[in-house]
Amino acid sequence: xxxxxxxxxxxxxxxxxxxxxxxxxxxxxxxxxxxxxxxxxxxxxxxxxxxxxxxxxxxxxxxxxxxxxxxxxxxxxxxxxxxxxxxxxxxxxxxxxxxxxxxxxxxxxxxxxxxxxxxxxxxxxxxxxxxxxxxxxxxxxxxxxxxxxxxxxxxxxxxxxxxxxxxxxxxxxxxxxxxxxxxxx
Numbered sequence: 422x423x424x425x426x427x428x429x430x431x432x433x434x435x436x437x438x439x440x441x442x443x444x445x446x447x448x449x450x451x452x453x454x455x456x457x458x459x460x461x462x463x464x465x466x467x468x469x470x471x472x473x474x475x476x477x478x479x480x481x482x483x484x485x486x487x488x489x490x491x492x493x494x495x496x497x498x499x500x501x502x503x504x505x506x507x508x509x510x511x512x513x514x515x516x517x518x519x520x521x522x523x524x525x526x527x528x529x530x531x532x533x534x535x536x537x538x539x540x541x542x543x544x545x546x547x548x549x550x551x552x553x554x555x556x557x558x559x560x561x562x563x564x565x566x567x568x569x570x571x572x573x574x575x576x577x578x579x580x581x582x583x584x585x586x587x588x589x590x591x592x593x594x595x596x597x598x599x600x601x602x603x604x605x606x
Contacts, residue, residue, distance in 0.1 A: 423543050423603060428534035431601040435533070435594050436526035442593055443586070452582045470508070477510040505574060533557040533594055544605025555595025563587040
């Protein structure tokens with residue numbers, strides 16, 4: 422077992438490395454360029470949404486709150502379209518968003534360190550640390566990946582990019598922990 426306090430360096434370095442890698446992936450590589458699309462008639466849609474005064478939340482359509490088997494609900498579902506609208510609480514601010522992303526990376530790194538520390542002693546060989554830390558990172562970065570496509574309707578055309586992100590984050594986390602794993606006493 423390796424004490425979590427001995428792992429502050431790999432936790433911090435993994436967060437910094439992943440922050441940089443994710444920035445490069447999303448800004449410089451073409452893999453995510455078509456993940457998001459604009460609306461064909463954005464002005465009209467935005468006008469309707471303003472008129473509705475929607476509170477922040479996730480809205481599904483068609484909405485069938487009563488009996489989903491009644492004829493009106495069946496007809497709404499048959500006709501479509503089907504989807505979700507995410508209404509944010511305000512405009513995005515990159516400083517806050519990037520700050521929260523970095524905190525998330527620190528939390529994941531801490532959990533990866535905790536799990537790896539329970540399973541791997543100080544001075545363990547590179548491959549053993551890489552395996553355990555990488556597996557924990559895979560669960561953290563990839564664990565919710567498929568359910569987003571199944572339950573939230575995320576377009577499957579973006580799946581390869583999401584898997585790529587997960588693989589990069591997993592391998593980088595495993596490597597950082599393995600390189601910086603504390604030596605035996």
